[in-house]
Amino acid sequence: MRRHSCFVFLFCGLFLPSILGFPRTNISIDCGSLLPNYEVKPQTTAAPFLISVSFDNFEPGNEIPVTLEALNDAGFKEFHLQAQEIEGDVPVGTFNITDSNTKGLECHNTTNSAVINANSDVKKKVTTKWIAPNDVKDLRFIATVVQDLEKFWVGIQSKTLTPMRSESVNGTGKSKRKVCIECIC
Numbered sequence: 076m077r078r079h080s081c082f083v084f085l086f087c088g089l090f091l092p093s094i095l096g097f098p099r100t101n102i103s104i105d106c107g108s109l110l111p112n113y114e115v116k117p118q119t120t121a122a123p124f125l126i127s128v129s130f131d132n133f134e135p136g137n138e139i140p141v142t143l144e145a146l147n148d149a150g151f152k153e154f155h156l157q158a159q160e161i162e163g164d165v166p167v168g169t170f171n172i173t174d175s176n177t178k179g180l181e182c183h184n185t186t187n188s189a190v191i192n193a194n195s196d197v198k199k200k201v202t203t204k205w206i207a208p209n210d211v212k213d214l215r216f217i218a219t220v221v222q223d224l225e226k227f228w229v230g231i232q233s234k235t236l237t238p239m240r241s242e243s244v245n246g247t248g249k250s251k252r253k254v255c256i257e258c259i260c
Contacts, residue, residue, distance in 0.1 A: 102221060104155035106166070106182035106189060109219040109229050111153070117219075117229040123147045124220045126156070126233035134239050135209040138171060141216055141233070144200035151198055153221035157182065157189040158205055161213045161235065168211070171204040213237050 103112045110117070127142040143156055157166040166188035172179050176198050179187030190203050205216070216233035 102153050102195075104153070104191065104219050104221075106155075106157075106180070107164070109155060109217065111219065111221060111227055113224070115225060115227070118226055122220065122228035122231045123149065123222075124151065124218070124228065124231055126216045126218055126231060128216060128233050128236060130236065131234070132237050132239045133207040135207050137207045138204045139207065139236070140202060141170075141205050142200060142202045143218055143220070145198075149222055151220045151222050152195045153192050153227075154198075154201070154218055155180070155189055155191050156203070156216060156218040158214050158216050160211055161215065167214060168208045169206050171206055173204055174201045176201050177203055207238070211238055 104110065105112070123146045125144055125146055127144065129140050130137075133139055141156070143154060145151055156170075158168050159165065160167055166182045166185065169185065169187040170179055170190045172187070172190065176193055176196065177190050178193040180189040180191045182188045190201075192198070192201075213235050215235050218231045219227060219229045220231060221227040
């Protein structure tokens, strides 16, 4: 009888939540495929989310503000955001976490190479700062956003950012180059 009781408790603890449709927690999104760890297919409609980046160009060391926001009232619970070169599929650069709804994630052995949700609260907007590395080519930010357990979008992309190599640019995107004007009277 004791053996039977242990089996019943084990069965109920492992399988009953999914049979009854209890919500799943601890969703993780793969660093490579950007797919969540459950078997629902991604949405094929246009994503109701936008990745905004303030600048078109960057230099190594620049901190670029990046915002992920919902375009409708539904919001989102989970997300995974990273920067990738146009011709690549691994994260480049690192993130400086500035929003309490976000946390850094180590992908491909680089700390904070991606940003994910710090909680499963409904969010309308999250902002972070991306730190540009050396020797990267044109890139864009790419995200997976989970609205709920039935709806998620993969491959949401920002505009393309291009590295600048000819003149120095600070974190505001403005030139550090000094202009000298000589007045002759």
